Amino acid sequence: MEENQLSVKLEVFEGPLELLLHLLKKNKVSIYDIPIVKITAQYMEYLDAYQKFDMEVSSEFLLLAAELLFIKSKMLLPRHEEEEEDDPRRDLVSRLEEYQKIKKAAEFLKDHEFAGHYNFFKKPDLIEKKAPDYSEQAFDLDRLLSAFAVILDKTQRKEPPPKTSFSGIVGHEKVSVTSRANYIKKRLAKERRVTFEALFEEIKTRPALVATFLALLEMMKLEIVFVDTSGDEIIITKLRDGEITNEF
Amino acid sequence: MSFNPGSVIESILFAAGDSVSRKELADILDMSEEEITKEIERLSDFYRENDRGLKVICLEDEYQLCTAEQNYRYVQALAEPRRKQSLSPAALETLSIVAYHQPVTRGSIEYIRGVNSDGPVSRLLERGLIEEGGRLEAPGRPILYVTTQEFLRSFGLSSLSDLPEIETGIGAQISVDTIVMDEEHLEEPFAEEELSRETNVSEELETNQVNE
Amino acid sequence: MSFNPGSVIESILFAAGDSVSRKELADILDMSEEEITKEIERLSDFYRENDRGLKVICLEDEYQLCTAEQNYRYVQALAEPRRKQSLSPAALETLSIVAYHQPVTRGSIEYIRGVNSDGPVSRLLERGLIEEGGRLEAPGRPILYVTTQEFLRSFGLSSLSDLPEIETGIGAQISVDTIVMDEEHLEEPFAEEELSRETNVSEELETNQVNE
Numbered sequence: 151m152e153e154n155q156l157s158v159k160l161e162v163f164e165g166p167l168e169l170l171l172h173l174l175k176k177n178k179v180s181i182y183d184i185p186i187v188k189i190t191a192q193y194m195e196y197l198d199a200y201q202k203f204d205m206e207v208s209s210e211f212l213l214l215a216a217e218l219l220f221i222k223s224k225m226l227l228p229r230h231e232e233e234e235e236d237d238p239r240r241d242l243v244s245r246l247e248e249y250q251k252i253k254k255a256a257e258f259l260k261d262h263e264f265a266g267h268y269n270f271f272k273k274p275d276l277i278e279k280k281a282p283d284y285s286e287q288a289f290d291l292d293r294l295l296s297a298f299a300v301i302l303d304k305t306q307r308k309e310p311p312p313k314t315s316f317s318g319i320v321g322h323e324k325v326s327v328t329s330r331a332n333y334i335k336k337r338l339a340k341e342r343r344v345t346f347e348a349l350f351e352e353i354k355t356r357p358a359l360v361a362t363f364l365a366l367l368e369m370m371k372l373e374i375v376f377v378d379t380s381g382d383e384i385i386i387t388k389l390r391d392g393e394i395t396n397e398f
Numbered sequence: 399m400s401f402n403p404g405s406v407i408e409s410i411l412f413a414a415g416d417s418v419s420r421k422e423l424a425d426i427l428d429m430s431e432e433e434i435t436k437e438i439e440r441l442s443d444f445y446r447e448n449d450r451g452l453k454v455i456c457l458e459d460e461y462q463l464c465t466a467e468q469n470y471r472y473v474q475a476l477a478e479p480r481r482k483q484s485l486s487p488a489a490l491e492t493l494s495i496v497a498y499h500q501p502v503t504r505g506s507i508e509y510i511r512g513v514n515s516d517g518p519v520s521r522l523l524e525r526g527l528i529e530e531g532g533r534l535e536a537p538g539r540p541i542l543y544v545t546t547q548e549f550l551r552s553f554g555l556s557s558l559s560d561l562p563e564i565e566t567g568i569g570a571q572i573s574v575d576t577i578v579m580d581e582e583h584l585e586e587p588f589a590e591e592e593l594s595r596e597t598n599v600s601e602e603l604e605t606n607q608v609n610e
Numbered sequence: 611m612s613f614n615p616g617s618v619i620e621s622i623l624f625a626a627g628d629s630v631s632r633k634e635l636a637d638i639l640d641m642s643e644e645e646i647t648k649e650i651e652r653l654s655d656f657y658r659e660n661d662r663g664l665k666v667i668c669l670e671d672e673y674q675l676c677t678a679e680q681n682y683r684y685v686q687a688l689a690e691p692r693r694k695q696s697l698s699p700a701a702l703e704t705l706s707i708v709a710y711h712q713p714v715t716r717g718s719i720e721y722i723r724g725v726n727s728d729g730p731v732s733r734l735l736e737r738g739l740i741e742e743g744g745r746l747e748a749p750g751r752p753i754l755y756v757t758t759q760e761f762l763r764s765f766g767l768s769s770l771s772d773l774p775e776i777e778t779g780i781g782a783q784i785s786v787d788t789i790v791m792d793e794e795h796l797e798e799p800f801a802e803e804e805l806s807r808e809t810n811v812s813e814e815l816e817t818n819q820v821n822e
Contacts (some may be wrong), residue, residue, distance in 0.1 A: 153697075164488055165513035179580025210513045248510055251564045255494035256487065258562055263490075264482060268467035269453065270625035274415030275677075390683065408663030409681035415627065418688070426687045428734035451620030466796045469621035475638045476622050476630065578742055
C-alpha cells in the first residue's frame with residue numbers, strides 16, 4: 151500500500167529536478183541548504199521503488215542520482231577552510247534555482263493560456279495591385295493632338311487674329327499652366343470623367359487653350375490624370391491628387 | 399472630409415487582417431512613429447468607450463485588429479468551433495524556458511528541465527507558439543528557438559516585456575543561456591568556471607540521449 | 611456589459627471576413643430579420659457619422675464589412691510597401707526651413723511655421739532627411755538640426771548651394787515650392803479638399819476597372 155502510493159507519485163514527476171524539489175519541500179529545507187546525505191538517500195529510495203514496480207526509469211533520473219552521489223562523496227571529504235566558497239552543491243543549486251523560476255513562469259503562462267482565446271481575427275483582404283499601369287497603356291498621342299487641332303481650329307474661327315506663337319501667347323497673356331491644371335482638377339472633381347471635347351468647350355481664348363493642353367500633358371506625365379484614347383471619345387479621369395509646382 | 403488618421407489606420411488594419419508594424423503605418427500615413435502610437439491609443443479608446451465589437455492589440459511594435467472578447471460567444475456561433483486545448487505541464491515548462499531565455503537551443507532547454515524535451519518542442523512548433531530563430535554559432539550549429547507572435551496573441555501579451563519577472567531569491571542566477579548568450583552575465587562571480595562545467599553537463603546529457 | 615447588437619454584428623462581420631446573411635445574423639443574435647436590418651442601418655450610420663474606416667455593404671440579403679473608400683489609396687499602399695512615400699506639406703515646410711536656416715532649433719522651426727512641429731521633425735529624422743548637428747549654446751542647449759546627405763541625394767542636389775535663392779525680405783517665408791522635387795516626389799499632399807475629391811475618383815476608378 152505504502153509502496154503503491156509512492157509509485158503513483160513517481161509517475162507525476164516531470165523530471166529528476168522536480169523530484170528533487172519535491173524531496174526538499176517534503177523535508178522543509180531550502181535549495182540553498184541541501185542536506186545532501188539525507189536527500190540522496192531518499193532520492194535513491196524513489197529510484198528503487200521505480201525499479202521494484204518494473205517501471206522505466208529514464209536515464210535523466212539516473213544521471214542526477216550519479217550527480218548526487220558525486221556531490222555526497224565530495225562533501226564527505228575533508229575540506230580546507232578557504233575552499234568553502236567552492237561548495238560542490240553550487241552547480242546543482244543554480245540548476246534548481248533556474249528550474250524553480252521556470253516552474254513559476256509556467257504557472258503564469260498556465261493562467262494566461264486562454265487569454266487570447268476570446269478574440270477572433272480576420273483573414274487578410276486580397277488587395278489588388280494597381281492593376282492597370284496607366285503610363286504603360288497604349289496611348290495614341292496622334293489622336294490627342296489631332297483632337298486638339300480640331301479644337302484650336304474651331305476657336306480660331308471664332309476668334310479674330312492676330313496670331314502669335316504659342317509660347318508668346320502664353321507668356322503675353324500670363325495664363326499659367328498651373329492655374330489651368332487647377333482648372334482641370336476642379337472639373338474632374340466635379341464631373342469625375344470629362345471628355346476631351348467637354349474639357350475645352352468653355353475655354354474661349356487660344357492662350358488658355360494651349361495652356362490647358364500643356365497642363366493636361368503634364369498631368370498625364372505625372373500620372374495625375376489618365377487620358378483614355380482607346381474609345382470613341384477621349385476620356386479624361388483623375389488618377390490621384392497632385393500638384394504641378396514647376397512652371398515652364 | 400479631412401484626413402482622419404484613426405479612420406485610415408482602421409481601414410489598413412482591417413484590410414491587412416494581420417499585424418502591421420508601426421513603421422509601416424508611419425510610412426503609409428506619413429506620420430512619425432510616436433504619432434502613430436498616439437493614434438492607436440486614441441482608436442483603442444474609441445472602441446472601448448463606444449463599446450465597439452473590435453479591439454486593437456499590440457504585438458511588440460505591430461498592431462492588429464481582432465474582435466472584442468465580450469462578443470465571443472456570438473462570434474463562436476458563426477466560426478468553426480474552437481477547441482480549447484490545454485498545453486501539458488511539460489509543454490508549458492518548455493514554453494517558459496523559450497519565453498524567458500530566447501533565443502535558446504534544445505540542449506539548453508533540456509539542461510534546464512533536466513529531461514529530454516523533443517516532444518514538448520515539437521508540440522510547441524506545431525502549435526506555432528515557438529519557431530526557429532537562427533542557429534547558434536557553436537559546434538553543430540544547433541537551432542535556436544524563439545517565441546512567435548502567435549504566442550503573444552494566444553497568451554494575451556502585448557510584448558515579451560509583459561512577462562513577469564520571476565524572483566528566485568538569493569544567489570546568482572546562473573543558467574546556461576544567460577552565460578552562453580549574454581555577455582553581460584559573464585560579469586557574475588563564477589561565470590567562467592560555470593561555463594566549462596555546464597558545457598560538460600550538456601554534453602553528457604546529449605550523449606545520454608544518443609545512447610538511449 | 612449590456613448586450614449591444616451593433617457591436618456584436620460588427621464582431622461577427624469582422625471575424626467572418628465574408629458576407630453573412632441577414633437570417634444567420636438574426637439566428638445568432640436571436641432577433642428578427644427586420645431588427646437586424648435596422649441594426650445594420652444604425653451601424654452604417656455610425657460609421658459614416660464618425661468617419662470610420664469601415665463600411666457595411668449589402669449584397670442581396672447578405673452583409674459584409676469592407677474598408678471605406680476614402681481611405682482607398684492608403685490601403686492600396688499596403689500592397690506596395692516599398693513605394694516611396696511622399697512627404698506631407700508640414701514635413702516639406704519643416705524641411706525647407708531646416709534646409710535654408712541650418713543649423714536650426716526646433717523652437718525656431720515652430721516660430722517660423724507658427725505651429726508645433728514635433729511630428730514633422732520626428733518624421734524627417736526617421737526618414738534620415740535631417741539629423742542633429744550639435745547644440746545651441748543657449749539656455750537648455752537645444753538641439754540644432756541640419757539636413758543630411760540623404761537629403762541631397764533624395765532631392766537630386768549636389769550641394770546645398772544648389773538650393774534656389776529666395777528673394778523675400780523676411781527670411782521666414784519660404785514656400786514649399788522653392789524646393790522643387792523630382793517628379794516622383796510630386797506626390798499628392800493631403801489637402802482637405804483634395805481628399806474628398808479623391809473619394810469620388812476612387813469610386814470612379816473602381817467602376818472603370820469593372821467595366822473594362
